[in-house]
Amino acid sequence: MQATSVAGDSGALDIGGVDARVMRVVDIKTRLGRDGKNRWQNLPLLKPHDEIKMCCATRMIICGQTDSGSIHLSEICEVVFSPAHGTLSATQLAEWILRDHLPVRMQLAAA
Numbered sequence: 001m002q003a004t005s006v007a008g009d010s011g012a013l014d015i016g017g018v019d020a021r022v023m024r025v026v027d028i029k030t031r032l033g034r035d036g037k038n039r040w041q042n043l044p045l046l047k048p049h050d051e052i053k054m055c056c057a058t059r060m061i062i063c064g065q066t067d068s069g070s071i072h073l074s075e076i077c078e079v080v081f082s083p084a085h086g087t088l089s090a091t092q093l094a095e096w097i098l099r100d101h102l103p104v105r106m107q108l109a110a111a
Helices: 040-045 059-068 090-099
Strands: 006-009 023-028 051-056 078-083
Touching: 078 090
Parallel strands: 006 023, 023 051, 051 078
Antiparallel strands: none
């Protein structure tokens, strides 16, 4: 069995120095006030085995992510949406993903 190394960050750190063999999981902040911490320079560094995670709170966030490039990002690496705890139900997020045929994976976190 082959071992996998994973490095995750808050989306604010430079991933350029991380060994290319490591799967890099980058959080993209979508909430107002936290989105200024995103390090957009990381996006061109992503490889097919990497992953982008986005916590979604509203339909507007989903539409904004698809309009601003999540669909194109899914051509580079896996994109994962998760519902914001206490703000958006998993059912509602799943319905939006299915209705819009978004090329993303949905993730649920334990509360």
